[in-house]
Amino acid sequence: MSTTAFDEWLKRKQFPDAASIPPEQLALLRTSYEEENQRAAKITRWTPTARRNPADTLYAVAVRDGADLWLLTWIRRAPKKRGHDFVMMLPRPDRSIDAHATLHVGGRFNLWGHGFLHWTRQRQSPDANFKGHVQLTKTPISLSGARVVKALCEPSYFNDVFELTPSELAVNECAVAVDLVERGGAALVQPWSRIVTQRCHAGHVPEVLITIWKSTFEPGASDESNAWT
Numbered sequence: 001m002s003t004t005a006f007d008e009w010l011k012r013k014q015f016p017d018a019a020s021i022p023p024e025q026l027a028l029l030r031t032s033y034e035e036e037n038q039r040a041a042k043i044t045r046w047t048p049t050a051r052r053n054p055a056d057t058l059y060a061v062a063v064r065d066g067a068d069l070w071l072l073t074w075i076r077r078a079p080k081k082r083g084h085d086f087v088m089m090l091p092r093p094d095r096s097i098d099a100h101a102t103l104h105v106g107g108r109f110n111l112w113g114h115g116f117l118h119w120t121r122q123r124q125s126p127d128a129n130f131k132g133h134v135q136l137t138k139t140p141i142s143l144s145g146a147r148v149v150k151a152l153c154e155p156s157y158f159n160d161v162f163e164l165t166p167s168e169l170a171v172n173e174c175a176v177a178v179d180l181v182e183r184g185g186a187a188l189v190q191p192w193s194r195i196v197t198q199r200c201h202a203g204h205v206p207e208v209l210i211t212i213w214k215s216t217f218e219p220g221a222s223d224e225s226n227a228w229t
Contacts, residue, residue: 008144009033047152048074048091055079059201060161061176061210062153063146063169070146071153072164073139075178075208080105083127086208088136088178091151101137103180111137126180130206135188138177138213143169162199162210173215180206192217 007018010029018026048071051058057077062069076087083105090099099113103126111119123134143166155161168174174196179187183205187198193213201208 006030006033009036045150045152047154048089051157052076053078057201058158059208059210060153060155060158061141061164062161063141063143063164063166065143065147065166069153069155069161069163070143070149071151072141072146073176073178074158075136075210077204077208083125084204086126086136086180090137090139091149093149103134103136109134126206128205130180131182133179133181133185133188133209134206136178136180138175138190140175141169141212142174160199160201164197164212168196168212171214173217175213175215177211177213179209179211181209183207185209187211 010016010018010021015021015029021029055078058074059077060074061072063072071091073091074089076085076089078085078087085105086103088101090101092099096115097113098115100111102108102110102112103123104110105125105127107123107125109121109123110117124130124132126134153161175190175193177187177190179185181187183202185207187195187209190213192215194216196212196214198209198211200210
């Protein structure tokens with residue numbers, strides 16, 4: 001039996017197969033699916049304004065979709081008097097969400113959304129003495145999700161574009177993580193995951209390490225001895 005768009009939506013939302021869901025619940029889920037599609041249809045293509053300062057260094061992560069290049073996230077390295085601020089932007093269908101993570105030169109780490117500070121911690125300063133790693137954030141990514149957000153990547157805005165292929169996002173269990181690491185450092189280890197591909201932006205400290213992870217978790221099968229493949 002062929003897979004429908006609704007079946008794919010259920011899988012992406014981590015619901016059981018349609019055949020195993022009670023009719024009443026299935027009807028509610030189908031309504032949610034249709035409402036989500038209606039909202040998505042109203043979203044127009046847009047190109048984020050990524051560069052605010054000519055001195056900024058910008059790194060993009062994007063996925064190729066035929067003639068379109070969808071922007072998944074981008075990282076800004078902004079020079080300051082005693083080092084750099086780092087910002088990881090997370091495009092959303094509703095642009096007013098303005099979701100992003102920041103690590104300031106003094107070591108203050110913040111998560112923002114809807115104009116509100118949702119989470120803050122003190123980390124080490126991202127300066128020349130940086131050691132170990134600090135993860136800006138990790139967020140799920142998929143081709144279907146990029147098609148909903150409709151954020152176009154304009155390569156001329158960025159110093160580098162980490163372009164992914166649809167085959168690298170062939171499943172809906174992928175995520176992108178951005179780590180600030182010491183020179184030659186490794187990414188923060190992720191449980192139940194394996195690395196699909198990576199790109200490191202070296203030449204300064206801390207380095208910016210971008211990793212695409214794929215989940216290896218299998219309910220009832222995964223444990224500490226086989227979580228990594």
